[in-house]
Each structure stands twice: as structure tokens, then as C-alpha cells.
Amino acid sequence: MEEEIKTDVIIVGAGPTGLVLAIELARRGVDFIVFDKLPDRTRESRALGVMPRTLEIYEDLGIVKQALSNGVEMLGERLFVDGTVAVDWNFSEERHNEQNRKRLSHRLHCALQVDSFYCKPLLLHQVSVTEKLLCEKLAAILGPDRMNYALQRPVEVTSLKVGHTFAEGVHVCACSLSDPEESNANAEGQHSEDTGSVDNVTPRTSEAETTSSMTYGWTTSGDTGQQGPRTHRIRGKQFNVHARYVVGCDGARSFVRKSLGIPFEGFTIPSEFIVADVVMTWGVPPDRNKFNLLTAPNRMVECCPLPSGPSLLEPPPRLPDGGATHRRQGGGAARQYGSSSSNRWRLTTIRRIAEDRPEAMLECREARPPPSKKELQAMTAKLVAGTIIDHVIWSSSFSINCRSAAFMKRGNAFLAGDAAHIFPPLFHQGHNTGIGDAYNLGWKLAHVLQDGANPALLESYEQERKPVGDAVVRFTSFGYQEIIEAKGYIAWSMKNILPLFFNNKAFNSALTNRISQCHIKYPVDSGAVGKVFVSDSALPGERAPDATVAIISSEPSTVGNFIRLHEVYVGSGHVLLFVLRIPLSSEGPSGSSWFNLCSSQSQTAERNIIGKELEQIVEFASRVRSRIEKTKVVLLFTVGLASIVPPNAQFSGLSFLIANFKERMSKNFPNQAPEETCVAWDVEGEVTRRYRLHLHPFTKHKCAAFFLIRDDKHIRNHGYCGDTYAEATCIDSLSLYHP
Structure with a gap:
């Protein structure tokens, strides 16, 4: 059919x-x-x-x-060499609960140095x-x-x-x-x-x-290794x-x-991974918040305690040919082992392969089944004496590849x-x-x-x-084979040299930021990333930084709702962020603070300057939306420092500006949803710091900046508001979206 x-x-x-x-x-x-x-x-x-x-x-x-809610936050990694801790690396110097998780500005005090919530x-x-x-x-x-x-x-x-x-x-x-x-x-x-591997399977x-049986692979459940x-x-x-x-x-x-x-260019290491979830007793500290790497000459075990969860189940019934089958609905609940995670571990170890052409393992032409419980225990006990494996929940064997x-x-x-x-x-x-x-x-x-x-x-x-x-x-891949063999000078280096690097804050910061994948930057010449116009700010191609802001509601009695920018960005569309610098009390000809201006009804020269910037912002937003209709507009006020959110009282300066801005936006986009335009306050001054902005409230074309952020939350274009070349370049580059 x-x-x-x-x-x-x-x-x-x-x-x-x-x-x-x-x-x-x-x-x-x-x-x-x-x-x-x-x-x-x-x-x-x-x-x-x-x-x-x-x-x-x-x-x-x-x-x-x-x-x-279903995972375990990991705090670091340990490296054991010949049974002794060589590196005890903490991702973070302090543990954060859910309450202080909301205080994003304090997160950068941790050693991880990852600008992420x-x-x-x-x-x-x-x-x-x-x-x-x-x-x-x-x-x-x-x-x-x-x-x-x-x-x-x-x-x-x-x-x-x-x-x-x-x-x-x-x-x-x-x-x-x-x-x-x-x-x-x-x-x-x-x-x-x-x-980084391929399951061992038969050809x-x-x-x-389309009519014969298909053979898929070697995988075992249970202790027998069948x-x-x-x-x-x-x-x-x-x-x-x-x-x-x-x-x-x-x-x-x-x-x-x-x-x-x-x-598929690269190479295959002449070894294979043995991966297993087991119930076991051994001498490795059961810190459920740490990854562990244990090495000795020609032996390696990577392990971590497993959290409780539905994956840790008794294997399904065996078929006569040694295969396994799904448990049918109504056939009884699968049994979980243990009441805590301290005796359940994920193990990854190495088995050498006598293969003249290790690349053949990519196609699994020399497939070998995973070890039985007895064999797995023997392999682990060579590294950690006294290991007792009570039960193998699941195991499999994989070839080790480094290919692109x-x-x-x-x-x-x-x-x-x-x-x-x-x-x-x-x-x-x-x-x-x-x-x-x-x-x-x-x-x-x-x-x-x-x-x-x-x-x-x-x-x-x-x-x-x-x-x-x-x-x-x-x-x-660099040096991975040497690490898993851990011979001679390599073992000595892991004991004596690696700790020096991991105790260095700069190295720690660079490494942990790299593994977080928050550092990834896309090239300017990719076609979906614009030119650089503000060289010392957050650049096109970078992931858009996060920050704590206060949403300023259109309701007159509402002061603000504290939220993160990434929460504002959530959704399937581009975001056009405008950051507008407003004066402090010591700035400007009147010496009056912006807080007072926003809270009063006075019409001042400063407000006229801000008003002109808002007109330019609305005009540029209209041009962007003519190219990408599904674009959320975010207008952010900042004084560059932590500041109290001005009250949006009726007839106040802030209320007047917000109403004026939203009225202009609604005239230009009559079909837009209310949530597609957002006004916020840089309550901690984080936006200025993390977007690396140097705005000046009374400098022409330097008191506001824009960032066009793609659906995947990477910056596409940026520039100063009023910089006609930066704005025109941004609009022209959007011809890919709307020719």
C-alpha cells in the first residue's frame, strides 16, 4: 500500500x-x-x-x-588520578536557591562567569x-x-x-x-x-x-548480558x-x-565506550551534584550518580531469542530500584579494540556486544577496588568518533x-x-x-x-585518547599541572563559559548577521544578553513588574530593542532628575529631546516591521545605574510619554497585539552594562541605541538611533526576509 x-x-x-x-x-x-x-x-x-x-x-x-523540576543542577566536576582527587572543580562558588535565582544581577559573582540565568x-x-x-x-x-x-x-x-x-x-x-x-x-x-559515538550494530x-528483516543493534537490559x-x-x-x-x-x-x-571527515579512536546505568556499591563519593572522571594507566571511568526518575526501570521481559520487548499497557508497572539516587550510577568506561582500520567502527562492521554484569564489574574493579555491581539497568557499547x-x-x-x-x-x-x-x-x-x-x-x-x-x-577531541590512557607524563600532568589551570580564575571563567555554549557568536558575513556600527557594544552575531528589567504597565496605578529580558523575548519572532538613556539629576541644563521629570507635569527642554528620540524610534520601528511584520518592539529607559522605577501616575511625565509612544505605534500598526509593544525600565542598570552601551542623554545620535534580535535570540543588527547609515544598512539587509 x-x-x-x-x-x-x-x-x-x-x-x-x-x-x-x-x-x-x-x-x-x-x-x-x-x-x-x-x-x-x-x-x-x-x-x-x-x-x-x-x-x-x-x-x-x-x-x-x-x-x-525533573533534573539535578550540577555544581562541578572531579578528576581522580590513581585514586586521588587531582582536580575538584566547582562551576559556582555559591549555591543559589529559587529565591535568589530571581536576582539575576548577583549571578555573575559565581566562578562559572556565564551570563545566563x-x-x-x-x-x-x-x-x-x-x-x-x-x-x-x-x-x-x-x-x-x-x-x-x-x-x-x-x-x-x-x-x-x-x-x-x-x-x-x-x-x-x-x-x-x-x-x-x-x-x-x-x-x-x-x-x-x-x-560522540555510534552504537555497535551488525551489518x-x-x-x-523493502521485504527483508532489518538488523538494528547490540543493546542489553538486565544482568545476564544476553x-x-x-x-x-x-x-x-x-x-x-x-x-x-x-x-x-x-x-x-x-x-x-x-x-x-x-x-564525514575525521577519525575514530581504536576503543569503544561501554555505557551503563547500574545499581552498585563502591568507594566513589556519591555527590549527586558532581560529575566524576576516574583515570589510571589504560583505564578510565566517567560517572555520576543518577537522580530518581522513570528511566530507572526494571528491564522488560526477555524474548526467547534473547531480545527484549516493550511492556504492554496493563501488563504491570515497571519496578524502580532503591529509594534514593546514592546507589544508582551512570558509568562510561573504555574497552580497547584490536582493529587495524578503526574507521570501520563508524559503520559497526566489527560489532561486539556490551559486557555482562560480571564483565562490567571486573572492568570497574580494576580502577576502584571492591566495586560490587548489584544490577545492570541498561548497557550499550559505542565506537568513539571525532568527525564532522x-x-x-x-x-x-x-x-x-x-x-x-x-x-x-x-x-x-x-x-x-x-x-x-x-x-x-x-x-x-x-x-x-x-x-x-x-x-x-x-x-x-x-x-x-x-x-x-x-x-x-x-x-x-584534542588529547582525548591520551587522557583515557593516562600513561606516564600524561598522568603526572593531570596530577600536577591541571590543578594549576583550574585554580586560575581566568582559565576557569574561559572554560566554563565555553562549555555553557552561551559564548557562541555567528560571523558577520553569514547573511543573517549585520555589520558592526558600535564596536564596543554587544555585537551582531552574539547571543543577546539577559538582564532584569521592570515592565511599565499602561495602568496608571502600576509601578512595575520585575522580569528578565529573555522572558520578554520568548516567542516565535524577531525583537527590536531600543535602549533610551535619560539624564540623572546632575546632568542637563536644569539639573532636574529624570525621576522628577517623569513624576511631574512640567514641559521641559529635556522632555523635548526625549520626545524627538521617541519619534525617530517609532519611525525606524515602522520601517523594520514593514520588512518583518512579526517583530516585538521593546522600549527600555535607562539611567545607566540602578534606579527606582518612577511611578506611572496619571498625568505624570512618564505616563504622558508611554501613552504618546503607544499611540504612535498603534497608528502605524493598527493590527498589532498589545503584547507586541513593551515599555520597560532598566532597574539595575544591567542592560547598559551587559549590552556594553555608552549612551549620553544630550549627545546627538548617542542617547539611544537599537538591537534587532533574531528568533534564535542572537543579535542581527545594531546601531545608534538617528544614525541614518546604520538604520539604512539594517533595513537593506532585511531584504532577505521581504524581497
Whole structure:
């Protein structure tokens, strides 16, 4: 049976990268379909570390509160060399509760030095929490009926034809696999993210076959180590899908990448990861807020205590052939082990491979099953004597790769996540980088498909994200093989040299900011980033900084509602931020403070100056919105220092200015929603500091600045208000959105 489908975007792979991309498209009204080989989310916990930048993305998607409530905030990492702590590295010098979390201005006192509200990594299960939250969010946007159609499981893409123009689009053939109840829940995932690795699997049959069984991988559940090839039987239902674009989020052995003939450049380390969630007793301190790396000559274990959660389940019943199957509904609840997380651990260790051509491991031609409980205990006990593993919840084996696709875009096809770059799990960068890819690509596809933007906008995806992926590959791969072997001079250096670096505040700041992924800056020549006009301010391409502000309501009796700028920015559209500097009491010819001006009815020269700036702001906002209609306008008053928010009393100067500004905006945009225009006060002076502004209230063209912030919360354009060249350059560059 064949089904003909027409859609806008085909997403291959439903891991975190594919799901984030689906959400980005769904909330912008883009039609899409997702194909995933697995009948359901994998049972393995897989990726754990969620970096601050990813938490900011989750905030924009509307799932960060659920993620925080289900995760554990990580405070640092420990390095043990030959049983002794060589480095005890704290991300933060102080622990913050939810109350002082709201005081963003105090967050920079921590050693992490990450300018983010979420300045520490989060330990979160990829499958049981992350993918569950993403699926629930997607279902909430689409509705249950549309969700069942948009996410197709288990379906495998068998052929791909990619055009090079918008009109040519893409054509994909796919086939459904066996019913979920007949499939193994532990089948090899096509989106093994944050491992820098590839699941060990036996060779598959030809991609073109549609009637034979497909072999998927080696994965075990339980203590015995029994395993066997996991197979799905194809039922024969065919999908012929015509779309504008296809995005390969299908993991390290990406069918999309191979079909496009894109080289996967790099190398494979002649070792393999053994990853397991276990219940165990050993001598490692069970600090649930620390990652641990234990090394000795030719031995390495990376570990962290696991939080309580639904992923830590008794494995499903065994099939006669050694495979496993999903527990059916009504078949009884899965059993959790232990009442606390102190005896449950995620272990990652190394097993050497005698392979003359380690790159062959990328295709898993020499697949070996994971170790049994007995073997895993023996491997761990060599490093930590007296280790007793009581139960293996889940385990798998992976090859270790350091590779990057030569291209992330070819014609109307894109690569994202592990399909584009894989690397060792150093500092937990993997699935965070993939989510960043999806967050960058989704809004661009939507502008092209929904708003008629020039398809040339999509060229900026590879220009912006490939350097990021390449940099992470270099960063995580440098010296990794030497670290896991920990021989001679390397072991001595880790004991005696590394502590000197980690105790240096500048090194600590640079490293922790790098792993947070908040430092990422896109190049000016990408096509989606404008020119630099204020060299010492926050620059185009940078992530827009966060800050505490007070929303000034149109209600006369309301003083203000304290909120963060990133909360104001939440939503699927651009933001045009205006920062207007107003005088202190010691500034200006009258010597009167702006607080008094705003609280009085007097008509002064200072107000006329501010009024002229507001006229220019409204005029420029109108020009931007003529190019990008879905643009939220934020007008921010600042004195450059912490200050009390002036009361917006009836007939006061502030009330007059706000009413005048909003009246002008409503005349220019009669169909705009009220929330699309926001007036705020820089209550802590943070906006001035973090956007690195040097504004002067009585200097022509220097008393106000603008920042055009993209959907992904990176700065697109900036400049001084009234700088006609900066404003004209910004408007001209928006021709990509509205030719």
C-alpha cells in the first residue's frame, strides 16, 4: 500500500534535535512530517548533561520549568588520578536557591562567569525526561490528531532525491516497519546523541530492500548480558513524500548524509565506550551534584550518580531469542530500584579494540556486544577496588568518533546534530550542539516557507553552525585518547599541572563559559548577521544578553513588574530593542532628575529631546516591521545605574510619554497585539552594562541605541538611533526576509 504525502519539511530522526526542529516549525505554522525508525523512544537514558544555553532554548520553547523540576543542577566536576582527587572543580562558588535565582544581577559573582540565568549545567535524562517533554510540547501545539500524523514511527527512509531550487524541492520514499508491540524497545537508536559515538550494530541489508528483516543493534537490559540482533519486519506500507526541504537528524550513520554523498571527515579512536546505568556499591563519593572522571594507566571511568526518575526501570521481559520487548499497557508497572539516587550510577568506561582500520567502527562492521554484569564489574574493579555491581539497568557499547560533515547543506537538504558532527562526550556538548543546530535552522525555514523570505537566507545555516560543530569537535577531541590512557607524563600532568589551570580564575571563567555554549557568536558575513556600527557594544552575531528589567504597565496605578529580558523575548519572532538613556539629576541644563521629570507635569527642554528620540524610534520601528511584520518592539529607559522605577501616575511625565509612544505605534500598526509593544525600565542598570552601551542623554545620535534580535535570540543588527547609515544598512539587509 502506498501513501502520497505533500508537506513543507521532512525531518528524519526524532531524537532531541529532530523534536526541537519540529517544535520550531510547528509553533510557526509550518507543515512537516517526522520519520523515525524506532517504534517509540528508546529505553536507555543516553545523554544527561544540559548546558545553560540549551536551558535558555528550553525557556523559549516553554519547557524549562519542567526540565528543572525533573533534573539535578550540577555544581562541578572531579578528576581522580590513581585514586586521588587531582582536580575538584566547582562551576559556582555559591549555591543559589529559587529565591535568589530571581536576582539575576548577583549571578555573575559565581566562578562559572556565564551570563545566563541558568548558569549551571543540568543532569537530565534524554529519553525519560527530555524527549518526553519535547513530545508533550509538540503534541500541545499540534493537537493529538495532527501529532499522530506528523510523527510517524517506526518508519525508515529508503531513498532520497534532492533538488537545488525551491521549486524542485525533495522527494523521499519511506516504508513502515513492524508494529511497535512486535519491536524491541531497545533497538539501536538513529539519534544516539551526546555520546560522540555510534552504537555497535551488525551489518544491515541493503537500504533499497523493502521485504527483508532489518538488523538494528547490540543493546542489553538486565544482568545476564544476553543479547542478540534486534530486528524489525517491514509491513510493506510505502510513503512517497514530496516536500520543499528535508533535514537529516538521523544520527552518526545518517542515511541522509550518505545519500547526499557528503564526506564525514575525521577519525575514530581504536576503543569503544561501554555505557551503563547500574545499581552498585563502591568507594566513589556519591555527590549527586558532581560529575566524576576516574583515570589510571589504560583505564578510565566517567560517572555520576543518577537522580530518581522513570528511566530507572526494571528491564522488560526477555524474548526467547534473547531480545527484549516493550511492556504492554496493563501488563504491570515497571519496578524502580532503591529509594534514593546514592546507589544508582551512570558509568562510561573504555574497552580497547584490536582493529587495524578503526574507521570501520563508524559503520559497526566489527560489532561486539556490551559486557555482562560480571564483565562490567571486573572492568570497574580494576580502577576502584571492591566495586560490587548489584544490577545492570541498561548497557550499550559505542565506537568513539571525532568527525564532522564536510557540508551541512546540499541543495534542499540539511544535516543537524550527530548527522553533522560527532565527538567524545567531554563536557557533555553533544546533544546540546544538535539542539543549537535545530534552533538555528527552524526559524529560517519558517521565514522562507511562511513569510516568503528569500531562500538565500537558508545559506546562513551552514555558515553559522558548521564552525560551531567543527570547534566542538576540536575542543573535545584534542588529547582525548591520551587522557583515557593516562600513561606516564600524561598522568603526572593531570596530577600536577591541571590543578594549576583550574585554580586560575581566568582559565576557569574561559572554560566554563565555553562549555555553557552561551559564548557562541555567528560571523558577520553569514547573511543573517549585520555589520558592526558600535564596536564596543554587544555585537551582531552574539547571543543577546539577559538582564532584569521592570515592565511599565499602561495602568496608571502600576509601578512595575520585575522580569528578565529573555522572558520578554520568548516567542516565535524577531525583537527590536531600543535602549533610551535619560539624564540623572546632575546632568542637563536644569539639573532636574529624570525621576522628577517623569513624576511631574512640567514641559521641559529635556522632555523635548526625549520626545524627538521617541519619534525617530517609532519611525525606524515602522520601517523594520514593514520588512518583518512579526517583530516585538521593546522600549527600555535607562539611567545607566540602578534606579527606582518612577511611578506611572496619571498625568505624570512618564505616563504622558508611554501613552504618546503607544499611540504612535498603534497608528502605524493598527493590527498589532498589545503584547507586541513593551515599555520597560532598566532597574539595575544591567542592560547598559551587559549590552556594553555608552549612551549620553544630550549627545546627538548617542542617547539611544537599537538591537534587532533574531528568533534564535542572537543579535542581527545594531546601531545608534538617528544614525541614518546604520538604520539604512539594517533595513537593506532585511531584504532577505521581504524581497
